[in-house]
Amino acid sequence: MRRRLPITSPSDTMDKGYGKNKPSRICLLATLSVFFWVFLLYFHFVVLGGSTVSESAELIPASSVRDSRQIVSRPMTTSRSSIDVRNEPKDFGNFDSVDTRSENKISEESSSFVKQSNGEAKYSEESSSVVSQSDTESSSVVTQSTSEPKISDESSSVVTQSTDAQELPVRNPTTNVAEKPKDFPFMKALRTAENKSDPCGGRYIFVHDLPPRFNEDMLKECRSLSLWTNMCKFTTNAGLGPPLENEEGVFSNTGWYATNQFAVDVIFNNRMKQYECLTKDSSLAAAVFVPFYAGFDIARYLWGYNISTRDAASLDLVDWLAKRPEWSVMGGKDHFLVAGRITWDFRRLSETETDWGNKLLFLPAAKNMSMLVVESSPWNANDFGIPYPTYFHPAKDADVFMWQDRMRKLERNWLFCFAGAPRPDNPKSIRGKIIDECRQSRVGKLLECDFGESKCHSPSSIMQMFHNSVFCLQPQGDSYTRRSAFDAMLAGCIPVFFHPGSAYVQYTWHLPKNYSTYSVFIPEDDIRTKNVSITQRLSMIPPEQVLKMREEVINLIPRLIYADPRSKLETQKDAFDVAVQAVINKVTKLRKDITEGRTNDNFIEEISWKYDLLEEGQEVGYHEWDPFFSKPKNNGNADSDAASTEAAKNSWKNEQRQHS
Numbered sequence: 297m298r299r300r301l302p303i304t305s306p307s308d309t310m311d312k313g314y315g316k317n318k319p320s321r322i323c324l325l326a327t328l329s330v331f332f333w334v335f336l337l338y339f340h341f342v343v344l345g346g347s348t349v350s351e352s353a354e355l356i357p358a359s360s361v362r363d364s365r366q367i368v369s370r371p372m373t374t375s376r377s378s379i380d381v382r383n384e385p386k387d388f389g390n391f392d393s394v395d396t397r398s399e400n401k402i403s404e405e406s407s408s409f410v411k412q413s414n415g416e417a418k419y420s421e422e423s424s425s426v427v428s429q430s431d432t433e434s435s436s437v438v439t440q441s442t443s444e445p446k447i448s449d450e451s452s453s454v455v456t457q458s459t460d461a462q463e464l465p466v467r468n469p470t471t472n473v474a475e476k477p478k479d480f481p482f483m484k485a486l487r488t489a490e491n492k493s494d495p496c497g498g499r500y501i502f503v504h505d506l507p508p509r510f511n512e513d514m515l516k517e518c519r520s521l522s523l524w525t526n527m528c529k530f531t532t533n534a535g536l537g538p539p540l541e542n543e544e545g546v547f548s549n550t551g552w553y554a555t556n557q558f559a560v561d562v563i564f565n566n567r568m569k570q571y572e573c574l575t576k577d578s579s580l581a582a583a584v585f586v587p588f589y590a591g592f593d594i595a596r597y598l599w600g601y602n603i604s605t606r607d608a609a610s611l612d613l614v615d616w617l618a619k620r621p622e623w624s625v626m627g628g629k630d631h632f633l634v635a636g637r638i639t640w641d642f643r644r645l646s647e648t649e650t651d652w653g654n655k656l657l658f659l660p661a662a663k664n665m666s667m668l669v670v671e672s673s674p675w676n677a678n679d680f681g682i683p684y685p686t687y688f689h690p691a692k693d694a695d696v697f698m699w700q701d702r703m704r705k706l707e708r709n710w711l712f713c714f715a716g717a718p719r720p721d722n723p724k725s726i727r728g729k730i731i732d733e734c735r736q737s738r739v740g741k742l743l744e745c746d747f748g749e750s751k752c753h754s755p756s757s758i759m760q761m762f763h764n765s766v767f768c769l770q771p772q773g774d775s776y777t778r779r780s781a782f783d784a785m786l787a788g789c790i791p792v793f794f795h796p797g798s799a800y801v802q803y804t805w806h807l808p809k810n811y812s813t814y815s816v817f818i819p820e821d822d823i824r825t826k827n828v829s830i831t832q833r834l835s836m837i838p839p840e841q842v843l844k845m846r847e848e849v850i851n852l853i854p855r856l857i858y859a860d861p862r863s864k865l866e867t868q869k870d871a872f873d874v875a876v877q878a879v880i881n882k883v884t885k886l887r888k889d890i891t892e893g894r895t896n897d898n899f900i901e902e903i904s905w906k907y908d909l910l911e912e913g914q915e916v917g918y919h920e921w922d923p924f925f926s927k928p929k930n931n932g933n934a935d936s937d938a939a940s941t942e943a944a945k946n947s948w949k950n951e952q953r954q955h956s
């Protein structure tokens with residue numbers, strides 16, 4: 297690591313003041329006081345400090361310019377969070393290009409000290425013990441000067457390098473084995489990727505041959521799958537449901553089905569049968585698929601069944617899996633399964649009978665597996681968001697291209713629209729305001745859903761409205777996500793989200809990282825407290841940008857839909873393909889990490905939503921969406937978790953309004 301001079305060049309800070317006398321004097325003063333603090337901190341840490349350094353290095357990365365509150369509050373977090381900045385391997389090559397500012401000096405100074413002094417893995421306990429001393433100092437430095445997150449990331453990366461090296465042998469048993477990497481049971485599978493004459497190299501999937509009680513039997517008893525909906529018609533056509541007639545000319549003539557929003561269990565499993573690189577030899581497999589209908593299983597028992605009934609199939613499954621030779625290869629970490637329901641149905645918090653759902657996702661075995669669900673938990677690492685099914689399931693590329701072309705050419709008469717019901721019981725819901733604005737605006741269109749007969753339940757009415765609108769509003773429902781977001785994008789309608797949990801932190805495999813390329817974000821609070829006009833906000837977007845966004849949405853269509861599982865698209869990757877590739881990438885990366893002795897010990901599950909949003913080389917730290925995902929501190933996680941299970945319960949009730 298190259299070290300910069302510990303003294304900031306004053307001109308850096310002065311630059312901004314040129315041409316303005318007063319500011320430059322203030323700058324001079326600021327610089328002087330910064331020097332003062334630099335010196336003080338240097339003295340404090342390096343001369344007196346001993347082991348106090350790591351936390352101060354960790355403070356700086358949190359110093360996002362936007363919010364100095366965060367910097368002050370940051371040290372309050374426990375020693376666990378001091379770990380997070382060190383998580384990902386860094387690019388160390390950038391130091392020269394970095395603009396020198398004083399507070400970064402400190403962190404670099406101090407972190408290089410870590411390198412020299414930190415001999416043991418005690419790191420975090422020590423650092424937290426000094427928090428009270430260091431926090432006021434470093435935060436005052438930050439508020440005086442303009443900080444640049446980029447730089448601080450790099451300084452923290454110094455910590456990464458120096459501490460990781462020492463922690464690995466202590467914490468991770470696999471590092472012992474790492475000296476002879478050829479011994480891992482998955483080496484053969486990894487090596488298939490190097491075989492140039494094998495088009496499936498590195499992509500093989502092994503599918504467990506589960507007893508029918510875990511899948512097929514549930515379909516035979518489809519009447520029991522829902523108290524209110526006869527699911528039998530929705531399990532027809534390989535899970536697509538009954539075909540939709542195209543009487544009003546809204547759909548295309550083929551490829552449209554009245555698909556139930558919770559049918560992904562079956563669709564995915566049938567789609568897997570078309571996967572081009574299935575193998576019967578599990579030693580070649582890049583990942584192992586478990587065709588358990590987890591969503592259908594719990595759907596049978598959500599209402600009026602005791603917890604032992606609700607948990608029975610999950611326990612049975614993990615018991616069955618653990619006895620298979622495939623399990624022992626990675627303790628199940630290469631296994632994945634699919635549930636077309638929201639994650640909260642599988643995260644029962646306690647053994648209390650009145651608590652919601654089963655505990656599948658809390659079982660130790662399931663914590664090792666990856667579960668793909670239509671809504672994942674921002675605070676957990678073993679579930680991943682995949683798209684809800686839409687009504688469109690094309691059987692060939694040409695059907696997709698034709699649909700895309702049609703969506704490009706449509707004339708859209710409404711600026712925005714909303715299909716949904718108010719949530720009068722939920723004081724925090726912004727749906728009431730959105731519905732009001734749709735009613736009052738001459739450019740907004742509303743399809744109100746209520747109990748009983750309503751156009752809101754007719755696929756053709758919904759899709760027709762989306763065809764006719766430039767923007768489609770997608771506020772949270774009972775839980776973060778809505779199927780409607782996918783129906784809207786399928787219609788080439790640009791989604792407007794009000795909470796990052798509704799899509800941006802959910803479908804990171806399927807949607808672009810930069811959400812402004814395909815959607816509009818209006819934070820809920822702008823509606824709730826600032827009385828922002830949606831009409832105004834949306835009409836301010838320049839037409840050429842609207843065109844660009846719509847084109848992006850339309851280009852996304854193939855990867856957001858599930859192709860007809862009974863055939864296969866020739867070249868286009870559908871939602872299934874994207875998900876499977878992402879699972880393979882994840883398992884492959886884990887395997888390479890193991891063979892190369894890297895560990896992921898610093899991963900903090902509680903903020904798992906942040907990791908997928910990181911740009912290359914970025915570290916986790918403060919994020920502007922933190923307030924959306926913060927959990928109440930005092931009473932543990934009770935509030936937000938209770939809200940989540942309440943959401944699951946309500947979403948089930950509301951499900952009954954559809955497809956009735």
Ligand SMILES: *[C@@H]1O[C@H](CO)[C@@H](O)[C@H](O)[C@H]1NC(C)=O
Nearest residue numbers: 488491492493494495496497
């Ligand atoms: C490479 O792949 C081809 C085609 O699947 C196969 O026949 C061959 O045995 C593989 N080679 C090795 C070294 O595994």
Ligand SMILES: *[C@@H]1O[C@H](CO)[C@@H](O)[C@H](O)[C@H]1NC(C)=O
Nearest residue numbers: 600601602603604605606649
């Ligand atoms: C749970 O319900 C099932 C039948 O629905 C019953 O056989 C079983 O004894 C019950 N278990 C407990 C612990 O109450």
Ligand SMILES: *[C@@H]1O[C@H](CO)[C@@H](O)[C@H](O)[C@H]1NC(C)=O
Nearest residue numbers: 618626627628629660661664
């Ligand atoms: C989960 O994985 C870890 C590490 O690979 C392993 O030690 C553990 O036994 C696995 N858990 C289960 C229930 O198999």
Ligand SMILES: *[C@@H]1O[C@H](CO)[C@@H](O)[C@H](O)[C@H]1NC(C)=O
Nearest residue numbers: 809810811812813814841844
């Ligand atoms: C994200 O996309 C928007 C719109 O295309 C663009 O203006 C912006 O620069 C992009 N941001 C990043 C970080 O790439």
Ligand SMILES: *[C@@H]1O[C@H](CO)[C@@H](O)[C@H](O)[C@H]1NC(C)=O
Nearest residue numbers: 733825826827828829830832
């Ligand atoms: C919110 O704004 C609308 C017009 O955009 C206005 O009619 C309404 O009175 C405002 N409400 C409040 C509480 O400010």
